[in-house]
Amino acid sequence: MATRLSDVAARAGVSVKTVSNVINDYPxxxxxxRAKVEAAIEALDYTPxxxxxxxxxxxxxxxxxxxxxxxxxxxAELGAAISRAAKKRGITVLIDQTEGEPAAxxxxxxxxxxxxxxxxIFSPITTxxxxxxxxxxxxxxxxxxxxxxxxxxxxVAVDSVQxxxxxxxxxxxxxxxxxxAIGVGGGAGTGAVRRKGYRKALKAAGLPLDPALELAGTxxxxxxxxxxxxxxxxxxxxxxxxxxxxxxxxxxxLRTLADAGLSVPGDVAVVGFDDIEDxxxxxxxxxxxxxxxxxxAENAVGLLLDRIAGTGEVDRRDLTVPYTLQIRESTAG
Amino acid sequence: MATRLSDVAARAGVSVKTVSNVINDYPxxxxxxRAKVEAAIEALDYTPxxxxxxxxxxxxxxxxxxxxxxxxxxxAELGAAISRAAKKRGITVLIDQTEGEPAAxxxxxxxxxxxxxxxxIFSPITTxxxxxxxxxxxxxxxxxxxxxxxxxxxxVAVDSVQxxxxxxxxxxxxxxxxxxAIGVGGGAGTGAVRRKGYRKALKAAGLPLDPALELAGTxxxxxxxxxxxxxxxxxxxxxxxxxxxxxxxxxxxLRTLADAGLSVPGDVAVVGFDDIEDxxxxxxxxxxxxxxxxxxAENAVGLLLDRIAGTGEVDRRDLTVPYTLQIRESTAG
DNA sequence: CTGAGTTTTTACAACGATTGACATCCGCTG
DNA sequence: CAGCGGATGTCAATCGTTGTAAAAACTCAG
Numbered sequence: 087m088a089t090r091l092s093d094v095a096a097r098a099g100v101s102v103k104t105v106s107n108v109i110n111d112y113p114x115x116x117x118x119x120r121a122k123v124e125a126a127i128e129a130l131d132y133t134p135x136x137x138x139x140x141x142x143x144x145x146x147x148x149x150x151x152x153x154x155x156x157x158x159x160x161x162a163e164l165g166a167a168i169s170r171a172a173k174k175r176g177i178t179v180l181i182d183q184t185e186g187e188p189a190a191x192x193x194x195x196x197x198x199x200x201x202x203x204x205x206x207i208f209s210p211i212t213t214x215x216x217x218x219x220x221x222x223x224x225x226x227x228x229x230x231x232x233x234x235x236x237x238x239x240x241x242v243a244v245d246s247v248q249x250x251x252x253x254x255x256x257x258x259x260x261x262x263x264x265x266x267a268i269g270v271g272g273g274a275g276t277g278a279v280r281r282k283g284y285r286k287a288l289k290a291a292g293l294p295l296d297p298a299l300e301l302a303g304t305x306x307x308x309x310x311x312x313x314x315x316x317x318x319x320x321x322x323x324x325x326x327x328x329x330x331x332x333x334x335x336x337x338x339x340l341r342t343l344a345d346a347g348l349s350v351p352g353d354v355a356v357v358g359f360d361d362i363e364d365x366x367x368x369x370x371x372x373x374x375x376x377x378x379x380x381x382x383a384e385n386a387v388g389l390l391l392d393r394i395a396g397t398g399e400v401d402r403r404d405l406t407v408p409y410t411l412q413i414r415e416s417t418a419g
Numbered sequence: 420m421a422t423r424l425s426d427v428a429a430r431a432g433v434s435v436k437t438v439s440n441v442i443n444d445y446p447x448x449x450x451x452x453r454a455k456v457e458a459a460i461e462a463l464d465y466t467p468x469x470x471x472x473x474x475x476x477x478x479x480x481x482x483x484x485x486x487x488x489x490x491x492x493x494x495a496e497l498g499a500a501i502s503r504a505a506k507k508r509g510i511t512v513l514i515d516q517t518e519g520e521p522a523a524x525x526x527x528x529x530x531x532x533x534x535x536x537x538x539x540i541f542s543p544i545t546t547x548x549x550x551x552x553x554x555x556x557x558x559x560x561x562x563x564x565x566x567x568x569x570x571x572x573x574x575v576a577v578d579s580v581q582x583x584x585x586x587x588x589x590x591x592x593x594x595x596x597x598x599x600a601i602g603v604g605g606g607a608g609t610g611a612v613r614r615k616g617y618r619k620a621l622k623a624a625g626l627p628l629d630p631a632l633e634l635a636g637t638x639x640x641x642x643x644x645x646x647x648x649x650x651x652x653x654x655x656x657x658x659x660x661x662x663x664x665x666x667x668x669x670x671x672x673l674r675t676l677a678d679a680g681l682s683v684p685g686d687v688a689v690v691g692f693d694d695i696e697d698x699x700x701x702x703x704x705x706x707x708x709x710x711x712x713x714x715x716a717e718n719a720v721g722l723l724l725d726r727i728a729g730t731g732e733v734d735r736r737d738l739t740v741p742y743t744l745q746i747r748e749s750t751a752g
Numbered sequence: 753c754t755g756a757g758t759t760t761t762t763a764c765a766a767c768g769a770t771t772g773a774c775a776t777c778c779g780c781t782g
Numbered sequence: 783c784a785g786c787g788g789a790t791g792t793c794a795a796t797c798g799t800t801g802t803a804a805a806a807a808c809t810c811a812g
Contacts, residue, residue: 088534091769101791106770114789136535137474138768141797146470155499157696162495166488169516181514183502201421201798202469308700337700344702363490364697367641367670369677423798434762439800447760471798474767534768 089132098126109134140202149390150206152182152191158307159362160332161209164230167383168207175391184210205390226393228386232279240393242386242405244377246276250283251290252411253357253375254329258291260417262327262355266299268314268339269306269331277302280331280359299325306331311338319346326354327417333358333365336372340416349419356416370415377409422463431459442467473535482723483539485515485524491640492695493665494542497563500716501540508724517543538723559726561719565612573726575719575738577710579609583616584623585744586690586708587662591624593750595660595688599632601647601672602639602664610635613664613692632658639664644671652679659687660750666691666698669705673749689749703748710742 095102100123107115108123126132140146151168153161165181172179180203184190191210205226229241257265267284271277281300288295301317303310311330315338318325330336336358343350350356350370358365358374365372385405392400428435433452440448441456459465473479484501486494498514505512513536517523524543538559562574590598600617604610614633621628631654636643644663648671651658663669669691676683683689683703691698691707698705718738725733 088768102769103771103792104790107790110770114787116789119789133534135474135768137470137479138797139770140470141468141474141799142768142770144797156489156502157492157496157499159490159492159495159697162492163490165514166490166516169489169514173516178513180511181498181502183499183506201466308696312700337697341700341702363641364492364670367645367674368701369674421798424800425798435798436763436800437761440761443800447758449760452760468798471767472800474769474797475799475801477767 088135089130091132091134094123094126094130094132097130098123145204145394146202147176148178148180148203149387149394150180150182150203152184152206152208152210154186154209155183156181159334159364160360163362163379164209164383167379168387171380171383171387175387177387177391205394207386207390226390228390228393230382230386232274232276238402240389240403242382242389242407244375244407244409246279247283247286249359249375249377249409249411250280250329250331251287252283253359254284254287255291256373256411256413256417257327257329257355257357258287258293260351260355263293264296264299264323264325265293265327265329266301266318266325267329267331268301268303268311268318268335270300270302276306277331284329303335306334308334308338308341311335312342313338315339315342319343319348324354327351327356328354329357329359331359333360333362333372333374336374336416337364337368340368340370340372351415351417351419358416361412366414370419373414373417374412375409376412377407382407421468422465424465424467427456427459427463427465430463431455477534478537478727479535480509481511481513481536482720482727483513483515483536485517485539485541485543487519487542488516489514492667492697493693496695496712497542497716500712501720504713504716504720508720510720510724538727540719540723559723561723561726563715563719565607565609571735573722573736575715575722575740577708577740577742579612580616580619582692582708582710582742582744583613583662583664584620585616586692587617587620588624589706589744589746589750590660590662590688590690591620591626593684593688596626597629597632597656597658598626598660598662599634599651599658600662600664601634601636601644601651601668603633603635609639610664617662636668639667641667641671641674644668645675646671648672648675652676652681657687660684660689661687662690664692666693666695666705666707669707669749670697670701673701673703673705684748684750691749694745699747706747706750707745708742709745710740715740 091105092102095105098105100119104119105123108120136146149172151165153165156162156165169179203225205228207228207230209230227239229239231243232246254265265288267281269277270281285295298321299318301314303314311334314335315328318328319342328339330339336356339356340350343354348354356372358372361374361376365374389403389405424435424438428438431438433456437448437452438456441453469479482505484498486498489495489498502512536558538561540561540563542563560572562572564576565579587598598621600614602610603614618628632651634647634650636647644667647668648661651661652675661672663672669689672689673683676687676689681687689705691705694707694709698707722736722738
């Protein structure tokens with residue numbers, strides 16, 4: 087059933103070694119031999135046995151992408167982009183849903199998948215930076231998402247502070263004064279970094295910081311955004327704008343606003359972060375920070391492959407994804 | 420760097436094979452030996468090498484899920500569900516984006532991934548049923564999506580005809596008379612099957628079938644739905660309801676309706692198909708056919724694993740996913 | 753204390769591809 | 783014609799794990 091290298095060799099009338107040479111682009115091969123071999127490969131529909139090759143070579147051309155959940159739009163789009171970027175280079179991506187569980191993240195980091203994986207692109211939620219550093223000794227690893235101070239790992243991310251600053255400043259520039267933030271979090275994660283940019287923008291504009299306007303929430307889903315928005319509407323003095331730390335939150339918030347019969351951006355302007363497809367087609371369409379996902383994917387994969395191929399001498403690299411503020415209906419009526 | 424079976428054996432003071440036996444739950448092992456070995460495994464942090472195991476056993480505990488694109492919400496949710504279902508059984512899912520390209524689909528079907536994969540769950544777009552049948556000789560394969568007449572493969576799908584009938588009938592029951600359909604297609608795919616249910620419902624209600632109300636469109640994305648809706652609105656006699664063959668189309672249509680200043684469901688009622696998350700949080704929320712994705716995932720994985728484990732004697736099975744019609748704001752103002 | 757019967761453990765050979773050291777065989781050049 | 787470089791072939795070893803079959807260790811009856 088499975089065709090082996092030796093089958094190909096037999097059909098082409100050459101030795102196994104020669105076939106292997108052809109496949110691995112060994113330099114000294116006549117065009118004629120190569121043609122014969124390739125014809126045989128074609129005819130027999132031969133595919134090298136990945137297990138055997140990987141066992142022998144110590145490389146599988148598989149990489150893992152560890153994300154919290156693939157059903158959430160941002161990660162789905164990211165996963166798709168990374169898959170594509172990898173496929174272009176002959177690499178297969180294995181997607182791992184950690185669901186934000188520490189156990190799952192740990193599993194990914196430890197010898198994960200029994201040495202099958204050549205490297206990992208990791209978008210962590212729970213795992214502490216220190217732990218990640220540790221695990222990275224085993225496999226090449228590229229980190230996505232917020233920058234971890236003092237890290238030694240390759241890293242690709244948007245400048246979230248600056249982007250959040252821009253988003254908030256945009257709201258200020260259209261005349262808003264009571265600007266809320268949804269998705270605020272502690273530690274060094276997304277929620278903290280984006281808050282930093284948000285606060286900076288308020289300060290720069292001389293606006294007061296009202297703690298009641300900084301909403302945490304349990305997650306980054308629509309329902310969390312919807313719930314947070316309800317809280318905001320219940321305030322005695324409700325905000326005239328909201329900066330949501332991702333688009334899903336923003337879409338949830340928009341839903342609550344619609345239910346409340348408030349107009350967007352008339353009564354409340356809304357800005358998101360990520361530029362997921364849903365936001366573009368939503369009514370009103372969502373103003374958001376749009377990072378170049380293709381760029382991100384290309385570079386994350388590139389970085390990882392360099393690291394896999396490399397001798398380990400290369401310095402740590404830290405790439406910043408270009409972004410733009412997409413102004414749409416939710417702030418520009 | 421990589422700890423091997425032999426390292427564990429050395430540390431535990433037993434033979435390599437004994438360690439292997441412990442790992443594979445071979446029956447005859449003293450509790451004492453087992454404990455020793457397990458301690459060593461623990462101490463050395465050993466993980467079996469997947470490649471070697473797969474090479475030897477001919478099984479990898481990897482399966483592939485081939486879908487058109489993982490960034491589209493339905494498939495993202497499906498992928499997540501299947502991943503989860505597989506993980507529960509100790510299986511890893513490799514997701515393959517075919518992007519609807521025949522070449523990619525073919526690649527998936529042929530010896531794909533060099534024998535690494537134990538089986539495939541396939542949600543085809545372009546590949547003709549006959550071709551799939553052919554390829555299935557190589558690897559166990561479970562088909563998702565519309566039923567292919569006379570197939571011999573295991574198959575899991577919603578009864579699309581019945582579901583479409585229900586969706587359309589619902590629109591009729593709320594008093595609509597000019598009901599359009601978006602996403603109509605030829606052949607035996609989704610677009611054709613759902614149209615069948617749609618037409619059946621019209622006929623059952625004694626409503627005329629107006630070809631101008633059956634819109635094809637290039638794809639199943641929001642933009643396609645939006646474009647189709649624009650066409651419908653340009654008609655001299657516009658419809659008072661639309662049945663979209665998936666939720667993305669429906670969300671696109673809703674966008675167009677909002678832009679046109681029409682009320683939903685007041686002027687036009689809208690029904691979708693798939694029950695993706697976006698639809699639930701959209702404003703108005705989307706009435707849709709909700710198939711049980713967890714059920715689908717569990718059963719697709721179960722079927723495939725049976726087939727992989729089995730002797731091949733089992734009869735072909737054809738499962739129908741339970742669904743409900745979720746009535747929401749887009750039809751019930 | 754022996755031999756049969758049973759349990760527990762081990763030695764060895766695969767699985768398929770790759771690689772390295774060498775041995776050939778070819779046509780050419782000097 | 784010696785000698786050289788290019789192109790293939792031979793052979794064996796290796797990657798880490800597991801199936802087969804047989805050896806070793808134990809149990810118990812007699």
